Amino acid sequence: MSDCNGLDRRRVLAGAAAGAVALMALGTTAAAQESVTWRVQSHWPKASASFDDSLQVLADQLKERTEGRFTLELxxxxxxAKxxxxxxxxxxxxxxxGTTSPSYLQDEAQTYAFAMGIPGSLREEWEMMHYIKNMGVEDLLNQELNPAGVIYFSEKVYPTELVVKQPITSAQDFESLKLRSAGTMMDYLSAVGAAPQMVEGSELYQALSSGVVDGAHWGAAQGAQSMSLWEVAKYHLTPALGITVDAYIVNKDAYEALPDDLRTTFTNLVNERFFLRSTEYQLMEQLALAEGQESQGVEVIELPQDVLDRFTEAxxxxxxxxxxxxxxxxQAADRLRELMTQLGYL
Structure with a gap:
């Protein structure tokens, strides 16, 4: 009798355990099927090339890879907000x-300028990619932002180049210019005697066309083309003032609340897109500039040596x-100087 009771108990326990496993599996499956929609406020106007080619592509690929379970409302x-x-x-x-530029984080993080890219320091896009990712500058920035509830992901590396309404032949020509700029780039332009000021992207064309500013940078060739800046400022200046970075910022609580599989997919995709988009951008820059020269009469002007000398010192x-x-x-400065020394720039 006792053996039968023991057997019955074992069967009951086994059945209960099996039921618990089934419930756990059901719970896991339900969690895995959870759908999420995030709202994303961009600093890019919808007319900007990066809104479609960076943000929209990210949203499309995220939706595809999660079979529609993770969507971004752009x-x-x-x-x-601006x-x-x-x-x-x-x-x-x-x-x-959100999408942002590190220049907008200057009151939030001491390393913002290095994450943005110090003007005149690095000269090629791959150098900045190495500095941000392999030398840990993105990690330094996250050490500051994570405790405040924000996670920072580098979005792409790209050149910053000016377009102006009049040709530049000397440093003296710079001294009369009012230029749209941001972050440490404003200090850089001031060193050559220009008068930089901040203008939001959505207001930039109007500011340039009305004479509020005489020139601007919004990325480089693609930015000028997509924002119609070449319509009113046909002189495109090279070489690049600097190599800089755009970024995604994410609410930390929302990120950590994601189901594990969605969080992994999102993180992997953003990191993957950083390298793909950065290299794609270099090709698109060449194509945009060639098209601007051919169809809009854009004239490429190389910055005079006396301007470049001032920039180097600045x-x-x-x-x-x-x-x-x-x-x-x-730490960020030390790593930058180390890389510049390795590259022969110091």
């Missing part, structure tokens, strides 16, 4: 994600100035 510049306001919008969770001053912002900034 908003162009100013629909919820560039400098997006960080706080994301931090507070008003939207789960670049070193900016590195030193930014390194004084704190311990993490000093």
């Amino acid at each position: 908003f162009g510049a100013g629909e919820f 560039g400098p306001e997006i960080y706080n919008l994301v931090r507070r969770g008003v939207v789960e994600m 670049s070193q001053q900016i590195i030193e100035q930014e390194s004084q912002r704190g311990e993490l900034a000093q």
Whole structure:
């Protein structure tokens, strides 16, 4: 009798265990099938090349890879907030994600300038990719932003080049220019005597066409083309003022609340897209500039040597100035100088 009771108990326990496993499996399956929609406030106007070629592509591929379970609802510049306001919008969770420039993070992180790219320091896109990812500058920035509830992902590396309404033949020509700029690039342009000022992307064409500014940078050739800047500023200046970075910022709580599989897919895709988009951008720059020259009469002007000499001096001053912002900034500066030495730039 006792043996039978023992057998019955074992069967009951086994059945209960099997039921528990089934319930756990059901719970796991339900969690795995959870769908998520994030709102994304971009600093790019919808007219900007990066809105479609960076953000829309990310949204399309994320939806495809998750079989429609993870979707991004995209908003162009100013629909919820403009560039400098997006960080706080994301931090507070008003939207789960945003696009931004590190120049908008200058009040939030001492390393922002190094994540953006110090003007005149690195000369090729691959150098900046190596600096940001392999030398850990993105990690330094996240050490500052994560405790505030924001996760930073580099989106792409690209050149920054000016378009102006009049030809530049000397440093003296620069001294009369009002130029749209941002971040440490404003210090860089000031060193040559220009008068830089901040203008939002959504207001840039109007500012340039009305004479509020005489020139601007919005990326380089693709930015000028997609934002119609060449219509009113046909002189495109080379070489690049610097190599810089665009970024995605994500609300940390929203990121950690994602089901594991969606979080992994999102993270892998963003990191993968950084390298793909950065290299694609280089090709598209060449094509855009050639098209501008052929169809819009864009004239490419090489910056005069006296301007370049001033820029070189200003670049070193900016590195030193930014390194004084704190311990993490000093680490970023040391790594930049190390790379510049390896490349023969110092």
